[in-house]
Amino acid sequence: xxxIYIDHSEKEIKKSSHEAISYGAAIAKQLGCxxxxxxxxxxxxxxxxLGKLGASKVHQLNNETLNNFDAKVHASLIATAATHLNxxxxxxxxxxNGKAIAPAVAVKLDAGIVTGACSLPNLQNGFEVTKTxxxxxxxxxxxxxxxxxxxxxNQNSFGIxxxxxxxxxxxxxxxxxxxxxxxxxxxxxxxxxxxxxxxLVVSGGRGLKGPENWGxxxxxxxxxxxxxxxxxxxxxxxxxxxHEHVGxxxxxxxxxxxxxxxxxxxxxxLAGVNRSKTIVVINKDPEAPFFKAADYGVVGDAFEVxxxxxxxISKMKHNE
Amino acid sequence: xxxxxxxxxxxxxxxxxxxxxxxxxxxxNGVQWIINPYDEWYSLVRAIEIKEKDxxxxxxxxxxxxxxxxxxxxxxxxxxxxxxIRVNINSNDSYVIAQQIATVAKQASYDLIMTGKETxxxxxxxxxxxxxxxxxxxxxxxxxxxEMNGNTATIQREIExxxxxxxxxxxxxxxxxxxxxxxxxxxxxGIMAARTKPLKVxxxxxxxxxxxxxxxxxxxxxxxxxLITPDQMEELVKLLKEEAKVI
Numbered sequence: 001x002x003x004i005y006i007d008h009s010e011k012e013i014k015k016s017s018h019e020a021i022s023y024g025a026a027i028a029k030q031l032g033c034x035x036x037x038x039x040x041x042x043x044x045x046x047x048x049x050l051g052k053l054g055a056s057k058v059h060q061l062n063n064e065t066l067n068n069f070d071a072k073v074h075a076s077l078i079a080t081a082a083t084h085l086n087x088x089x090x091x092x093x094x095x096x097n098g099k100a101i102a103p104a105v106a107v108k109l110d111a112g113i114v115t116g117a118c119s120l121p122n123l124q125n126g127f128e129v130t131k132t133x134x135x136x137x138x139x140x141x142x143x144x145x146x147x148x149x150x151x152x153x154n155q156n157s158f159g160i161x162x163x164x165x166x167x168x169x170x171x172x173x174x175x176x177x178x179x180x181x182x183x184x185x186x187x188x189x190x191x192x193x194x195x196x197x198x199x200l201v202v203s204g205g206r207g208l209k210g211p212e213n214w215g216x217x218x219x220x221x222x223x224x225x226x227x228x229x230x231x232x233x234x235x236x237x238x239x240x241x242x243h244e245h246v247g248x249x250x251x252x253x254x255x256x257x258x259x260x261x262x263x264x265x266x267x268x269x270l271a272g273v274n275r276s277k278t279i280v281v282i283n284k285d286p287e288a289p290f291f292k293a294a295d296y297g298v299v300g301d302a303f304e305v306x307x308x309x310x311x312x313i314s315k316m317k318h319n320e
Numbered sequence: 321x322x323x324x325x326x327x328x329x330x331x332x333x334x335x336x337x338x339x340x341x342x343x344x345x346x347x348x349n350g351v352q353w354i355i356n357p358y359d360e361w362y363s364l365v366r367a368i369e370i371k372e373k374d375x376x377x378x379x380x381x382x383x384x385x386x387x388x389x390x391x392x393x394x395x396x397x398x399x400x401x402x403x404x405i406r407v408n409i410n411s412n413d414s415y416v417i418a419q420q421i422a423t424v425a426k427q428a429s430y431d432l433i434m435t436g437k438e439t440x441x442x443x444x445x446x447x448x449x450x451x452x453x454x455x456x457x458x459x460x461x462x463x464x465x466x467e468m469n470g471n472t473a474t475i476q477r478e479i480e481x482x483x484x485x486x487x488x489x490x491x492x493x494x495x496x497x498x499x500x501x502x503x504x505x506x507x508x509x510g511i512m513a514a515r516t517k518p519l520k521v522x523x524x525x526x527x528x529x530x531x532x533x534x535x536x537x538x539x540x541x542x543x544x545x546x547l548i549t550p551d552q553m554e555e556l557v558k559l560l561k562e563e564a565k566v567i
Contacts, residue, residue, distance in 0.1 A: 009480060069484075071459040072452055096478055099438075100461035100495075103414065103449035112530030113414070115444050128534055133442050137337045140442075141535045145528075180458035180492075184474075185485035194481030200567065224567065242464075242499055243478075248333055248440060249357055249498055257566040268333050271440075274539070278564040280556070281545070291545050296559060300550030312553040316561065 002028040002035045003087035004055060005078055007097045010188075011044045011067070015197050016093035018053055022161040023153045024091035025054025026120055033088070037167070038081055040074055041066035051165030059085065061172040070181040071100040079108035080174055087148070094152035095196065102152040112144035115152040118275075135248050135271035154275070155196060156254045195246065198227035201255045201276075203246060205231040205269075207262020207283060207302055211239035216306040217261055223313040229253070231263045247272035262302050265290020282306065321374065321468070321490075323367045324430040325401065326421055327383045328356040329392045330441045339536040346441070346536070355392045358436025358497060360399070365501035366466055367434055368400035374468075378402050382424055384417045386410050390519065397514035398506035404517065409524035412442065412533050418450035419527040425455060431490040432473070437462055437497040448495040458492040464499030 004024035006017045021037055028035035037055040039047070040063075047058045061077060078101065082090050090105060092098035094116050106113035118139070119130040126143050129151055133140045195201065202221040204214060221228045228244060235245035246253055248268040254275035261282045263269060270293055273279070281294035282305050291297045298305050331337075332352040340347045355364070364381070371377040381401040383389050386408065393404045407420040425433060433455075438445035445461075452459030464483070465476035471490045476483050478497070506514075548556045560567045 014480065071449065071461065072457070075449070075453060096462055096480060099445045100449055100459060103418075103444075103446035104453035104459070106446075106530070107415065107418070107450050107453035110530075113446065114531065115446060125534075130537075131443075133536070134331075134337045135440055135443060137539075138339075139537045139539065140533050141537070143532050143534050144530065145532060146530050180488065181460060182487040183484055184487050186479070186482065187484070188479070188482035192481060197480055243483075245498065249361070257560065257564070271333070278560065278566045280560070293542060294545045295542065295564065296556060297545040297547050298550055298553075298556065299547065305550045305553070308550065308553040309556065312557040313567075315554070316557050316567075 001033050001085060001087050002031065002089045002091060003082050003085060004035065004037045004091045005098070006037050006039045007093055007095060008039070008041065008043045011042065013043055013045045014093065014095065016095040016155045018160055019155065019158055020091050020093040020153055021050060021053040021055050023120075023158045024089070025163065026161065027089055027091065030120065030123060031088070036085070038078060040077055047169050048166045051167035052163055053160060054163045054165070055167045056165060058167045058169050059172045060169055061174060063176060065176065065179070068179070068183045069097055070179050071104065072180040073177050075101040075104035075108065076177055077174055079105045081172055082109060089149045089151065092150070092152040094154050098152050102150055106150040109148045109150070110146060111148035111150045112146040113150040113152070114142045114144060116154050117151045118154045118157040132275065135252065136274045137271060154254065156256070157275070189243075193227040195227050195229055195244070195251055195253055198253070198255050200224050200226035200257045201229050201253060202226045202259045202261070203229035203231070203263060204234060204240070204261045205263030206233050213303070214240070216303065216310070220259070220306055220310045220313070223310045223317065226259070231269050260290055261306060263290060264288045265293060321370070321377045321431045322429060323370065323377060323379050324425055324428070324433045325359070325364050325367050325379060325381050326433070326435040326447060327359050327364065327381050327393060327396050328436070328439045329353050329383065329385055329389045330356040330439050333357065333440060337538070343536045344533070353392055355396055356436050356439045358438060358440070360396065361503040362496035362498065362500035363434040363436050364396055364399060364401070365504050366496060368504075369501060370468060371400065380405060380428070380430070382407070382421055384409060384411070384420045393519060394514050395506060397517045397519070398510040399504055400510065402517065404519045405522060406519060407522050407524050411529065413529035413531050414444050414446035414450060415530045416527045418447050418454060420524055421447065422451055422454040423525045424522065425451070431471070433457070433493045435493070435495045437495045445495070448493050452493050455493070458488045459494070460486050460488060460492065461495040462497050463494050464497055466494060466500060
């Protein structure tokens, strides 16, 4: 059986877990077994609808205290549940919480693990999974040598598949270990799309010359419904908040569309965004290295190009 | 307080990524090695700041790797660790590495074990989480702020679209990222002192690897950028909608 861990926040299942369910279901199909999901805590989502993503059952440990994430407690419960349910493969989203617990679960189950996976397993020669390495600059095919396997799938690398299934819900009863982490405050930036969950991202660099010029970028993001990001020099100069910094030492993202405005495209920046499906580069310097990594490029002054692009987007949305 | 800082050697961020031996090995030819930036800039520097506030703090550094890892561990000592341990084994399997660190940690009593959020070469982000399972300790990942108050750590960690504040009673494991501290450059006094700081070399404990790397590959080269003139923004929108199908 393939067991998929469902991550959630503020009573809502994360988008990355939807993808993990479809990924797990595809592995189950390869192995000829069932794909079932595991939820620790409570959510407002309709759990039977997870069948549409590929889960035939949802095992739920229905206890509100688990809505506070505690890596030690969560990893221990997942490992125990996986053992009881006799799971062969345990799938996580390679997101913030997945990174904290998947390796611990692997240790507890004596399972080999591949994190940052970006392909279905290749079963021709055992069990090999491809992952991104060198910050997205290369791939490695990793063979898992143990009977049990743990895989954490990169966000936005597999997609969502549709199944004609309704999931059944089964209560799990396990003793809950004492909490090791006390959550004392949660500070969510309201009204913004979290960068790591965003499909569309508009990002600015030093070419915008100063924080006072960010209006054109914000307008474009608003017209698209995109999240905003920036390059390292911009966050280092405090033009934009640190949580917007994408790149090797900032956040690594893989949206469907990344629009880079006034970013030259240093290798460290590319390492954070090169898994984006489509890259648009707007830069007045035709020699900017970013053009080599781009799908579409506009050589021109951002202060003219960006408002024109925003207008074109708005017009397209208006006509829809 | 006793802190163990995990240090990994990685290629420089601008290193050319190429492979040899039938794409089974990373090509180390001409590669400059550095301390993994997350280990150095965030985790080690924060440990040093804690020691500056409380000089009774001991900072031990640990790296798992062959003798070629010694220059980077000397650099880490120059920044400010008290002593270093190198476990003499090269492995690409996170579990093997975590077992080496855990074995050392079990023989001492560390209040805090610090790692970077991931290494910039294999990007596995496994060691902290694995250590928490092997040592049965609390773990907070992707931390960008850490304050000590007696035996309680107050930590801010990244969550999707925000931050969360956690309180944890030591001992614990923490993985660090941007925001935790600022990069430092070792000064001459540090570099001189590092030469005589103890660097212990330990034999590895036998551990079976759970995984092995079979092949590396490079992403397909982009087919070339399609240039659109600044007065053709409606055309660009059309391409994004109909050709790329991303909006």
